[in-house]
Amino acid sequence: xxxxxxxxxxxxxxxxxxxxxxxxxxxxxxxxxxxxxxxxxxxxxxxxxxxxxxxxxxxxxxxxxxxxxxxxxxxxxxxxxxxxxxxxxxxxxxxxxxxxxxxxxxxxxxxxxxxxxxxxxxxxxxxxxxxxxxxxxxxxxxxxxxxxxxxxxxxxxxxxxxxxxxxxxxxxxxxxxxxxxxxxxxxxxxxxxxxxxxxxxxxxxxxxxxxxxxxxxxxxxxxxxxxxxxxxxxxxxxxxxxxxxxxxxxxxxxxxxxxxxxxxxxxxxxxxxxxxxxxxxxxxxxxxxxxxxxxxxxxxxxxxxxxxxxxxxxxxxxxxxxxxxxxxxxxxxxxxxxxxxxxxxxxxxxxxxxxxxxxxxxxxxxxxxxxxxxxxxxxxxxxxxxxxxxxxxxxxxxxxxxxxxxxxxxxxxxxxxxxxxxxxxxxxxxxxxxxxxxxxxxxxxxxxxxxxxxxxxxxxxx
Numbered sequence: 404x405x406x407x408x409x410x411x412x413x414x415x416x417x418x419x420x421x422x423x424x425x426x427x428x429x430x431x432x433x434x435x436x437x438x439x440x441x442x443x444x445x446x447x448x449x450x451x452x453x454x455x456x457x458x459x460x461x462x463x464x465x466x467x468x469x470x471x472x473x474x475x476x477x478x479x480x481x482x483x484x485x486x487x488x489x490x491x492x493x494x495x496x497x498x499x500x501x502x503x504x505x506x507x508x509x510x511x512x513x514x515x516x517x518x519x520x521x522x523x524x525x526x527x528x529x530x531x532x533x534x535x536x537x538x539x540x541x542x543x544x545x546x547x548x549x550x551x552x553x554x555x556x557x558x559x560x561x562x563x564x565x566x567x568x569x570x571x572x573x574x575x576x577x578x579x580x581x582x583x584x585x586x587x588x589x590x591x592x593x594x595x596x597x598x599x600x601x602x603x604x605x606x607x608x609x610x611x612x613x614x615x616x617x618x619x620x621x622x623x624x625x626x627x628x629x630x631x632x633x634x635x636x637x638x639x640x641x642x643x644x645x646x647x648x649x650x651x652x653x654x655x656x657x658x659x660x661x662x663x664x665x666x667x668x669x670x671x672x673x674x675x676x677x678x679x680x681x682x683x684x685x686x687x688x689x690x691x692x693x694x695x696x697x698x699x700x701x702x703x704x705x706x707x708x709x710x711x712x713x714x715x716x717x718x719x720x721x722x723x724x725x726x727x728x729x730x731x732x733x734x735x736x737x738x739x740x741x742x743x744x745x746x747x748x749x750x751x752x753x754x755x756x757x758x759x760x761x762x763x764x765x766x767x768x769x770x771x772x773x774x775x776x777x778x779x780x781x782x783x784x785x786x787x788x789x790x791x792x793x794x795x796x797x798x799x800x801x802x803x804x805x806x807x808x809x810x811x812x813x814x815x816x817x818x819x820x821x822x823x824x825x826x827x828x829x830x831x832x833x834x835x836x837x838x839x840x841x842x843x844x845x846x847x848x849x850x851x852x853x854x855x856x857x858x859x860x861x862x863x864x865x
Contacts, residue, residue, distance in 0.1 A: 407569065412444075415558050417525065417557070418563070420448060423450075425518050426454045427455055428455070428477075430476075430586035433531055434529040436574045438454060438480070453483045456474075460491055472586050514526045529566050530567060536554075538555055539553075539554040539624070540621065541598060549632040554622070636676060643680050674701050678697045679692065692715060717731055718731045771836065774852050775839070776846065777849075777852055784832070785826055786826075789822065794830065795838075796830075
C-alpha cells in the first residue's frame, strides 16, 4: 500500500522535498489512512505535516467525538493539529447553497487558510477510487462535458489526492492490518444526499449485476477523459496562436477575434474549445460559461455580419464581416442593445403578501412601480435592454416575443434599443413603462411580493 501510494505521488509530482502538507482529516477511514501514509513517508520527502479538522456545527456529540479523535491521533503521531469550528447550516442559509455544498466550501476555505502563502504547501485530501467513480457518474448524469467526465484531477493547484490510486476495501484492509482505529460518520449511511445514493445504491448494483470491476473501469475512463480534455485545450491554444487576432478599440476595450471560416472548418468538438480558449484569454475565467453560450458564439460563424449578444463577465460576442469577435471592457456607448446595465435608478423590496394586502385591496395601477410574485422567480434578475430571444407571457399562457410586442405597439425602431427590461434570463418580467408578464403577476396564492420601482416610481420621461 505504501509503495503504491508513494509511486502515485511521484508519478504526478505531488510533493517536493521539504513541502508543508495540510492533511485534511475528518477522522474517517480514508483520511486516517492518508495521514498515516503521509507520516510514513515524511522523512523520505522531508515533509512538514499539519492536520486540519473542520467541525461543521452539525451531528452534535458525534462531531465533537470526531474532533477529539483527530486531536488525539495527531498528538500520538506527533503531528500539529488545527480544529476549525464553523457553522455550515448558517453558511448554507447565508449563501443560498445546500448544507452539503456549504460544508465543502467551508472545508476548503479552512485548508487554504492553513496553507497560507507558502508556495510549497500542499493540501492533501483523501478521495479514493470509489469517490472518483461517484464524481464521474454524478457529472455524467448532470450533463457535464469532458472536463466533468474526467472527474477529480490527482493534482489541482495546491490540492493533491494521493489515494486516488486505491479503493475503499484496500484502505480498510490497510488500517486493519496496522491496527489503526477510525471514526464512523453516521451521515455516510444516509441516502439523503445524491452522492450517497450513488455510493450505496447505484454503484453496488452495477458492480453486482453488470461488472464487479465497474469502479476501476469508470476511473480508467475518467483518466482517458482528462487526457482528451488536456489534448483539446492544448490544440485550441495552438489554433488561437495561429489564427487569433487581438484588437484594442476606441474607448479602451479589448477584443479577440478569429476568422469565422476557420472556426466553421474545425471538427465540431474543437470549435467549442477554441471559443472557450478565447473566453479564458479575455476574462481569465470560464466558470459561468455554459455550452449554450458557446453554441451562441459558434452560431455567429454560420450567420451574417452585424449579429451580437452578451455573455457573462460583461463580454459581447459579435460578427463583423469575416470575423467572430469577443469584446470586453468599457464601451463608449453604454446603451448598446442587450447590454446588462448597473442601473442605480431601480429599487427592489420583498414584502410579505399579508402585509401588502392589509395596505392595498387590489394591485395599484402605476406606470413605474410594479409588483411581482417573488416565489416564481428562480434565477437572477437583471435590468437591461432587449436581447434576441426575449419574451413575456400572455394571459392565455402563450409567449410573445419582445420584438413582436414592440412592432405591434408601433414603438419607433430608434427607441426599441433604449427601452429597459426587467428580466430573468430571457423571460421578461416588466417592459418598463409598458406592461408586465402574466406569469409573474401576484395572485391569491402569492406569499411574498417583489416591489420594483423605476426612478423612485415616478414618471421619468422614457
